[in-house]
Amino acid sequence: MQLDAFRRELDGWLDEHAAELARDASDGDGLDADMAQLAKVKQMTFDAGWMRWGWPQRVGGLGGSPLLRGYLGEALTARDLVEPGTYSMTEVLAPTMIDYARPELAAEMVPRLLRGEEMWCQGFSEPGTGSNLAALSCRAVRADDGWRVTGQKVWTSFAQFAQRCVLLARTGAPDSAHRGITALFVDMDAPGITVRPIETMHGRLEFCEVFFDDVLVPVERMLGEEGQGWSVAMDLLPYERSTSLWHRGAFLQQRLQHLLTDVADDSLSAAELGDVVVQLFALRARSRATQHRLAAGERLGPETSVDKVLLATTEQSLFDLVASAVADDVLTGDDAAGARWRSDYLYSRAATIYGGSAEIQRNVLARRVLDLGPES
Numbered sequence: 001m002q003l004d005a006f007r008r009e010l011d012g013w014l015d016e017h018a019a020e021l022a023r024d025a026s027d028g029d030g031l032d033a034d035m036a037q038l039a040k041v042k043q044m045t046f047d048a049g050w051m052r053w054g055w056p057q058r059v060g061g062l063g064g065s066p067l068l069r070g071y072l073g074e075a076l077t078a079r080d081l082v083e084p085g086t087y088s089m090t091e092v093l094a095p096t097m098i099d100y101a102r103p104e105l106a107a108e109m110v111p112r113l114l115r116g117e118e119m120w121c122q123g124f125s126e127p128g129t130g131s132n133l134a135a136l137s138c139r140a141v142r143a144d145d146g147w148r149v150t151g152q153k154v155w156t157s158f159a160q161f162a163q164r165c166v167l168l169a170r171t172g173a174p175d176s177a178h179r180g181i182t183a184l185f186v187d188m189d190a191p192g193i194t195v196r197p198i199e200t201m202h203g204r205l206e207f208c209e210v211f212f213d214d215v216l217v218p219v220e221r222m223l224g225e226e227g228q229g230w231s232v233a234m235d236l237l238p239y240e241r242s243t244s245l246w247h248r249g250a251f252l253q254q255r256l257q258h259l260l261t262d263v264a265d266d267s268l269s270a271a272e273l274g275d276v277v278v279q280l281f282a283l284r285a286r287s288r289a290t291q292h293r294l295a296a297g298e299r300l301g302p303e304t305s306v307d308k309v310l311l312a313t314t315e316q317s318l319f320d321l322v323a324s325a326v327a328d329d330v331l332t333g334d335d336a337a338g339a340r341w342r343s344d345y346l347y348s349r350a351a352t353i354y355g356g357s358a359e360i361q362r363n364v365l366a367r368r369v370l371d372l373g374p375e376s
């Protein structure tokens with residue numbers, strides 16, 4: 001299906017099913033409610049075919065350009081039907097699963113994620129090993145019956161809801177750096193896994209510590225070959241900065257519209273507002289070009305760090321503008337009306353950390369894109 005026709009028909013379908021798709025107010029507004037809403041919207045859009053467009057037929061998709069996925073997430077976000085962080089886990093994890101899993105495993109698992117029957121999480125960061133990912137120490141040892149995993153992950157988003165985890169583990173010598181890492185697709189209900197949620201400063205149990213104690217992972221659950229985990233990570237991280245950032249840009253656009261409706265004109269500095277609008281356009285233009293490169297079959301790489309830097313800067317500028325425009329007690333008080341702005345403002349501080357910190361993105365650009373030499 002072509003993008004124009006997809007847009008038109010999807011918009012019509014979303015209008016027609018608006019009442020069924022809407023959040024159920026009785027669910028409340030916490031993370032549990034977000035997850036229930038996400039599962040409902042994914043199931044409805046999958047069963048109607050929309051969620052299947054842009055994904056290969058071999059994993060339950062209907063084929064077509066990835067631009068169709070970009071528009072679906074944009075439309076759902078703009079209508080406030082999904083929260084972009086949870087929705088976009090599919091965009092972060094499924095493409096690499098398709099690139100690296102055994103075809104039978106991808107064919108079995110990806111449709112479950114697309115249809116909202118499952119949530120997956122990304123087990124990369126460890127205590128002391130976030131930016132310096134190649135130093136990770138969670139260990140997998142080969143045994144007769146598969147891999148035995150022991151170690152700890154941290155900041156694992158939505159792990160308490162997840163049925164599967166894309167996990168990086170060290171299978172080489174302790175000092176083998178990026179050469180000794182293997183990627184595994186782990187069932188989160190396997191014996192030996194303990195998940196402990198951590199509360200963010202915006203008051204949600206959004207990410208977790210995950211402990212692995214001699215957890216058995218069958219050999220068929222390797223993503224790629226033994227020792228190929230670094231390639232898996234380098235494949236996944238650009239996906240994390242492509243379609244999912246397009247969706248986050250749509251979310252920022254939607255929040256800017258709300259700001260303009262909620263706040264009196266004279267509370268907004270025209271110069272600051274203009275600055276935010278320009279940043280948002282730059283982000284959308286850059287992200288759009290990335291979507292088109294993805295659709296043209298180009299392999300995305302370190303240049304997607306530009307998209308992540310733009311996203312983080314724009315998100316923080318937008319919510320700094322909110323902070324300067326709304327009354328002080330909206331951000332510091334506990335009134336219900338300000339809760340959404342307060343939450344968005346506090347979460348925007350994480351934009352320069354998740355998916356690789358702002359400093360690391362700039363290092364990547366300096367070293368791998370601009371070739372400015374090694375870190376001193």
Ligand SMILES: Cc1cc2nc3c(=O)[nH]c(=O)nc-3n(C[C@H](O)[C@H](O)[C@H](O)COP(=O)(O)OP(=O)(O)OC[C@H]3O[C@@H](n4cnc5c(N)ncnc54)[C@H](O)[C@@H]3O)c2cc1C
Nearest residue numbers: 122123124125130131155156157350353354355356357359
């Ligand atoms: C909301 C959120 C969700 C997340 N979800 C996940 C998830 O689902 N899965 C997952 O695996 N991880 C997740 N993370 C973790 C995230 O990837 C890491 O926090 C991030 O990579 C930074 O690693 P760190 O926290 O260990 O900080 P550190 O690496 O310790 O960095 C601390 C500070 O030092 C700076 N720094 C470090 N090294 C350098 C350098 N060489 N040059 C210049 N500055 C440097 C960093 O920029 C940062 O400011 C999430 C984080 C957040 C905030």
